[in-house]
Amino acid sequence: MRAKQDIELLQEAVKAFEAETNLTIDIVGEGFFDNHREIDGMIELPYQAGRLGVEVKNWAQHANIGAIANQIKAMPVEGMLVADYINPAMAERLRKLGIHFLDTVGNAYINKPPLYIWVINKKPNQAHKQLKEGGNRAFDATGLKVVFGVLCNPGLVAAPYRKIAEQTDVALGTVGWVVNGLKEAGYLLDRGKKKDRRLTERQKLLERWVEAYPEKLQPKLKLGEFVADNPHWWEAVDTEKYDAFWGGEIAAAKYTGYLKPKMATVYLPEARRGQFLADARLRKAPDHVGAGNRVKVYGTFWRPDRVNANREIKDTKAIEKYLTGVAPPILVYADLIATGDGRNREAARMIHERYIAEHLRED
DNA sequence: TGTGTTCTAGATGTGCTAAG
DNA sequence: CTTAGCACATCTAGAACACA
Numbered sequence: 001m002r003a004k005q006d007i008e009l010l011q012e013a014v015k016a017f018e019a020e021t022n023l024t025i026d027i028v029g030e031g032f033f034d035n036h037r038e039i040d041g042m043i044e045l046p047y048q049a050g051r052l053g054v055e056v057k058n059w060a061q062h063a064n065i066g067a068i069a070n071q072i073k074a075m076p077v078e079g080m081l082v083a084d085y086i087n088p089a090m091a092e093r094l095r096k097l098g099i100h101f102l103d104t105v106g107n108a109y110i111n112k113p114p115l116y117i118w119v120i121n122k123k124p125n126q127a128h129k130q131l132k133e134g135g136n137r138a139f140d141a142t143g144l145k146v147v148f149g150v151l152c153n154p155g156l157v158a159a160p161y162r163k164i165a166e167q168t169d170v171a172l173g174t175v176g177w178v179v180n181g182l183k184e185a186g187y188l189l190d191r192g193k194k195k196d197r198r199l200t201e202r203q204k205l206l207e208r209w210v211e212a213y214p215e216k217l218q219p220k221l222k223l224g225e226f227v228a229d230n231p232h233w234w235e236a237v238d239t240e241k242y243d244a245f246w247g248g249e250i251a252a253a254k255y256t257g258y259l260k261p262k263m264a265t266v267y268l269p270e271a272r273r274g275q276f277l278a279d280a281r282l283r284k285a286p287d288h289v290g291a292g293n294r295v296k297v298y299g300t301f302w303r304p305d306r307v308n309a310n311r312e313i314k315d316t317k318a319i320e321k322y323l324t325g326v327a328p329p330i331l332v333y334a335d336l337i338a339t340g341d342g343r344n345r346e347a348a349r350m351i352h353e354r355y356i357a358e359h360l361r362e363d
Numbered sequence: 364t365g366t367g368t369t370c371t372a373g374a375t376g377t378g379c380t381a382a383g
Numbered sequence: 384c385t386t387a388g389c390a391c392a393t394c395t396a397g398a399a400c401a402c403a
Contacts, residue, residue, distance in 0.1 A: 087391070142395065160366060171396035176368060 009056050010041050013082045013102040020106035020119055039075060040082070049115035052100060053079040069097050080110070091120045138181030139212040141220055142170050145301055146178040147209050150199060151330055151360070152302075157188060157197045169303055202360040206330065214338040221298040223273055226282035228293045233280060234264050239325035242276045244268040245300065247327040248335040252347040254326050255355065259347045264295040265335055267327055273297065302328070329355035 007030050014025045028051065029042035041054035053075045072079040080100035086107050094101050095118070100110045103122075110117040137143045149168035150157045156164055161175040170178075179197070182188035187205040189198050199205065228234070239246055246254065248265030268276055276282075282295055326332070329351050336348035 085392095137394090140394075161368095162366080165396095172367090173369080173397070174395065177395095179367095 007041065009084060009104060010043075010054060010082050012104045014043070016104050016106040017102050017108055020108070020122070021117065023117075039077070039079075042077075043080075045110065045112060045115055047114050049110075049112045051077070052110075052112070053077040054082050055079055057081060057083045069094075069099055072099055078112075086120075088120050136181040136185055137174065137177035138185065138187075139208065139216065141217045142174050143178045143181060144209060144213055144217040145170055146175060147182070147205065148213075148302060148330065151202070151206055151209060152328055154199050154202065154360070157182075157199055167303060169301070200362065202362060203357075206333075206356070206360060209330075210334040210337050213334045217301065218298065218338075221267075221301055223268065223270065223297040223299055225285040226277065226295045226297060227285045228264075228280065228282055228295060231262075231293055233282075233293070234261070234295075237280050239266065242268060242272045242279075243300075243304075244272065244276060245304070245325060245327040247298070247332055248296070248339070249344065249347075251323075251326045251332040252336055252344070252351060254323055255329065255332065256347055256350045258350060259343060263339070265298070266295060267298050267300045267331075270299045302331075 010027060010030070014027060017023070017025055023046045025046065026044040027041060028044045030040075032039060032042075039053045040056040042051055043054060044051050055072050055075065072081055080102065081094065083101065083103045085105055086094065086101055086103045091101070091107060091109060095109050095111075098111070100112065102108045102110075106119060106122040108117045108119045138147055146164065146168045149164070153167075156167060157179075159167075161172055161179070164175045165172045179188065182199075182205075183190070185208075187199060187201050187208075189200055190196070191198060234246075234250055245251070245267040246265070247267050248263060249259055249261035250264050250266075253259045253261050266276075277297075285294055327335075333348050333351050333356060336344040336351070
């Protein structure tokens with residue numbers, strides 16, 4: 001699995017090197033053990049310069065150079081670093097440390113007589129960014145806003161980019177990225193020559209969104225954690241007054257009547273935060289401790305007015321059964337799944353069955 | 364004119380390094 | 384060991400551009 005990625009990265013780096021230098025490197029081994037140490041690969045240099053063991057590092061910029069150096073020095077054979085991208089500063093340091101390297105955009109340092117290679121300052125380009133694993137903008141923070149919008153209202157994908165941008169509150173430029181990302185990942189089809197975009201694999205797309213949301217988007221929305229004086233504080237709060245929405249367990253309770261909420265989640269426009277916290281008598285939660293009466297507060301990221309009722313975009317299946325002052329079912333579903341709690345999971349299942357499944361059915 | 368695509372500047376985020 | 388500032392990379396909004 002991981003080995004496969006490593007090999008691909010190595011192949012890509014070799015290709016970049018060959019394109020850059022017109023020299024040839026052969027990959028003579030991939031992912032094996034030598035003296036109980038794993039080696040990601042082995043390459044054969046041109047001009048009988050010999051062989052080098054390969055240590056593959058994805059995301060090298062965020063790794064510790066010293067640690068990498070040690071790892072490579074400790075290899076049972078003379079080794080080199082193969083990375084996605086080596087920036088000029090790192091390149092210089094690696095050269096000083098005497099560590100050979102290759103990256104996937106053509107930078108290289110190899111000092112193994114008779115061979116001497118020193119290529120730096122090659123920049124990763126758009127194509128590379130797009131190629132890179134995880135480079136699917138549909139599942140980045142802003143992409144997730146768009147995907148959420150189209151999940152709530154599948155007909156929206158067929159609308160002009162400008163409309164989609166406006167509805168989901170992102171820039172025009174990002175819509176293209178997301179649409180292409182969805183296409184690439186197989187969630188969006190262009191039928192016919194006329195623009196007629198449709199979502200497919202909607203259930204899978206939902207799952208993908210649910211998985212990515214707490215990772216990429218939710219952290220950016222987080223306004224803080226707070227505590228209330230008593231566990232029933234929320235029953236007296238009218239979220240609508242603040243243009244706010246219950247999420248998580250409280251929302252689940254309202255949708256299903258099944259849960260007794262413990263942890264509260266609320267989505268609140270940032271501008272109303274102070275007012276809400278004051279009125280509800282919430283105070284900042286101490287860093288750790290105390291599961292009781294806690295409230296997670298997030299900013300809103302969707303356009304309730306649009307998601308909720310936009311009949312000008314024809315979609316027969318836009319979700320009808322919204323409760324006011326409560327986050328859309330899909331978001332609540334994601335909140336619940338993210339907790340990993342058994343009862344929450346069950347509530348999530350109920351919400352899915354009642355509010356989401358039919359809505360995502362394809363015809 | 365309406366639509367999609369590409370480019371760029373600025374904002375944001377992150378690890379690194381130097382200073383305390 | 385912790386912190387602050389720095390350098391670099393990434394991300395995104397919005398505009399310019401291109402196309403039909």
